[in-house]
Amino acid sequence: MPTADDIRWFKEQFSAEIETALTATPFDLDMIVAIACQETGYIWSILRKKHLPLDRVVALCVGDTIDYKGPHQGRQAFPRNKDALLAKPNGQAMFEIARKALEDMAAYIPGYQGAVANPKKFCRGFGVFQRDLQFFKDDPDYFLERRYESFANTLAHCLAELRRGLKKLGFESRTSLTDLEFAMVAIAYNTGGYNPSRGLQQGHFDGQKYYGELIVEYVTQSRSVAAAARLAPGRYVVIASGGLKLRGGPGTNFNSEKTLPAGSELNVVGIDNQDPSWVRVDLEGDGLLDGYVFAGFLAPAGIHPGEGVPEPD
Known part of the structure; x- marks a missing residue:
């Protein structure tokens, strides 16, 4: 079992x-x-x-x-x-x-x-x-x-x-x-x-x-x-080899605003209260929320994107 x-x-x-x-x-x-x-x-x-x-x-x-x-x-x-x-x-x-x-x-x-x-x-x-x-x-x-x-x-x-x-x-x-x-x-x-x-x-x-x-x-x-493990706020890098979708909310039922290429760095500013596998992110470093991404395709900044896995469409 x-x-x-x-x-x-x-x-x-x-x-x-x-x-x-x-x-x-x-x-x-x-x-x-x-x-x-x-x-x-x-x-x-x-x-x-x-x-x-x-x-x-x-x-x-x-x-x-x-x-x-x-x-x-x-x-x-x-x-x-x-x-x-x-x-x-x-x-x-x-x-x-x-x-x-x-x-x-x-x-x-x-x-x-x-x-x-x-x-x-x-x-x-x-x-x-x-x-x-x-x-x-x-x-x-x-x-x-x-x-x-x-x-x-x-x-x-x-x-x-x-x-x-x-x-x-x-x-x-x-x-x-x-x-x-x-x-x-x-x-x-x-x-x-x-x-x-x-x-x-x-x-x-x-x-x-x-x-x-x-x-x-x-x-x-x-x-x-x-x-997925809860991510602490901080700087992370995208490790999805095909890019990671930025969504308008915490789930695949929300529209994808854009796709962040592998290797993109971003700030995790918070974790969704209902589903900790989704995190709120700030792309520009201006303290403003830009959307949500799936936490499983992020790694602490410094991880080489070649170690990533593909995110499904």
């Missing part, structure tokens, strides 16, 4: 990109973090400590090696086993990709080494939010081209599935959701539907708790973890 430190790391890496993608949805950052924790948190919480590049951590977020074991036992969806996958067009190429993904991931995640020992085993879940290989029949290029290795792609498919969950529950017009309502949507994300009579006890069962129960726990835990 990801710890508070793991969740803090995840937010520091991906919160800006997630927040941007959540425009015009009823979801919030902590809800999406909860899905990531439940789907692959047991993987990225380990990988983040291996000193790997961030894109490599994302690429290694694969899983699900369970084969068909009979009616209502093991995997029921396509592909039930290696033979079922090989029977499809490009099945051999897909097996090789899925097998290699398993081997690469298992080099860091000991729990999968037993699966690697069986040459017929391969992964069915791909990306941080685990797009299932059953979609290979309809969208083979997504898997064959390994698009799941991009965080933007795996996030986009996560949100598309969550929107389908909204529709199934009649929540399409909602502008916000309670955490319990989101858990209902997440159950539909995991199982394809929601049975009101079972409440949160639906979805994958790990031997102790159901998917729905764990989602609520992860949302609660994520809400207790700040997205």
Whole structure:
């Protein structure tokens, strides 16, 4: 189970990109973090400590090696086993990709080494939010081209599935959701539907708790973890390699006034009271507020901008 430190790391890496993608949805950052924790948190919480590049951590977020074991036992969806996958067009190429993904991931995640020992085993879940290989029949290029290795792609498919969950529950017009309502949507994300009579006890069962129960726990835990450390007022430099957007308020829902190039220096004059991941900045040194920027893409003045990371559009 990801710890508070793991969740803090995840937010520091991906919160800006997630927040941007959540425009015009009823979801919030902590809800999406909860899905990531439940789907692959047991993987990225380990990988983040291996000193790997961030894109490599994302690429290694694969899983699900369970084969068909009979009616209502093991995997029921396509592909039930290696033979079922090989029977499809490009099945051999897909097996090789899925097998290699398993081997690469298992080099860091000991729990999968037993699966690697069986040459017929391969992964069915791909990306941080685990797009299932059953979609290979309809969208083979997504898997064959390994698009799941991009965080933007795996996030986009996560949100598309969550929107389908909204529709199934009649929540399409909602502008916000309670955490319990989101858990209902997440159950539909995991199982394809929601049975009101079972409440949160639906979805994958790990031997102790159901998917729905764990989602609520992860949302609660994520809400207790700040997205980024609070910055003290002072002089900072932009480390977003593609530049950092200056916004009219503390959030991606506010318009971008301009983009500050990497290496730009500015004064942080305060932290937003509601969301400490956003700070108020003064660009001219005249003591006047010029706007807000996301704190995760600032570093104390003197940090070389080449050490930065790209800010999402």
